[in-house]
Amino acid sequence: MRAQSLVHSPMANSFSYHNGWLHCEEVNIKSIAKQVGTPFYLYSTRKISSQFAIIKQLIGSMDARIYYAMKANSNLAVLRHLHNLGAGFDVVSGGEFQKAIKVGSNGSSIIFSGVGKTKDELELTLKGNIKQFNIESFPELLALNEVAGQVGIRAPVSIRVNPDVDANTHEKISTGRAGDKFGIPILRAAEFFQLANQLEWVEPKGIDIHIGSQITSVDPFKKAFNSVAKLVMELRQGGHVIDFLDIGGGLGIPYNHECDTPFAIEEYFKLIRDIINPLDCEIELEPGRFIVAEAGVLVSEVIYEKSAERNILIIDAAMNDLIRPTLYSAYHPIVAIKKSSTDQPLRIYDVVGPVCETGDTFTRGRELPSFNNGDLLAFLNAGAYGAVMASEYNTRPLVPEVLVGGSHWQVVRERPSFQAMIEREKIPDWL
Ligand SMILES: *Cc1c(COP(=O)(O)O)cnc(C)c1O
16 A cells, blocks of 8 residues: 555545535535534544555455554444444443444454453353453452353453553553553563463463553564564463464544644554564554544634633633543644635634633634634544543533434434433432
8 A cells, every 4th residue: 555545634535625615525524514403523434434445455464454443533423333334342341341332343343452451241241252351450350250250252362461551642641651551561461471371260371461541652562572573482382372463542643734743653553563463473463543543533613712811712621521621731623613714714722622621622723724713623633532531521512423424424423412311310219
């Protein structure tokens, strides 16, 4: 595949202006806004397909499969689409497992990750005959052994090792350094395998790593892959069977198309081909963000344009709908739904939501086209870790989601009514 075909542009093939209005595939976003109301998330089926296809193509003939990390975006419609494309799923909770089953996946296509799997979750997924448990501690291994004995199903296990590499990503999403809460120290892996082999109801079969998220350089992957390759050979020399190698996710995307260089995905796959593939394991990939981030936007309306000390755009989306700027100081491009004319002056804006916290600020001092009350705008690259992290803080309804496919679109998660939200809570009769 030629590098050119992978070049990311802010609206690569799925979001573009036609007749002055931003469209998602063939649908005018303005018309969706009119019917659904704002704010809402909007996803492009086509963009999800094309991101998935990039990875599939780079896998080529290697014995490797994509287990989409559904925590990035777990809307059932998105999951069904990825299932149809042939994805397996990496789940991190009993709820995510249920969603995978709901869209037609089966146990053999599901990997269960995470540091704190409860016994209830272990039982649920064991009975679902999942492909693999990625185990992160000895107490967890003992718990799995116990539950597996009760259920009478031997549990296939991969050991998540912490290779102690710094992924050079945001502090809150770096997971592969010694001292991070994930995995077991790589130096203790052999000892761990020995202990695991003595347990009756678990079957250690593989190694797993995941060093962080939104990683933009291939160097940390290279370090981690080299450590893991060395480990696999050592373990085999020690008589252990290593059939599966789960290399996690973490592939970054260019959030700011003007200054971020796209993740060198061809180089990443060259590393897999050179370092991982020769180990002759079944390779498991767990990309999340890479597949869905650029396929989604968050559409919002300007409530007030307030100019005093600074120009402030108060919009109807808030930190409860998209928390990435607040949580990770993340950057999202902001574009007008109605294309601004080139002779229109730019203004310097702070863009904020209505929530009663200063942290509810999407950006400060951003140069944008001038907006008026009632104008629509979109945050780009919001398809991953957007809707899934939304809450009802300030008793704001959970933000709805819409999926576009060609000229079709459908609401795939509805905005709850105030009544539905309020009815979930109960006032005890002794009050
Ligand atoms: C979050 C996570 C992923 C996906 O990470 P992305 O950065 O979205 O690709 C994969 N595997 C595990 C274990 C994770 O926790």
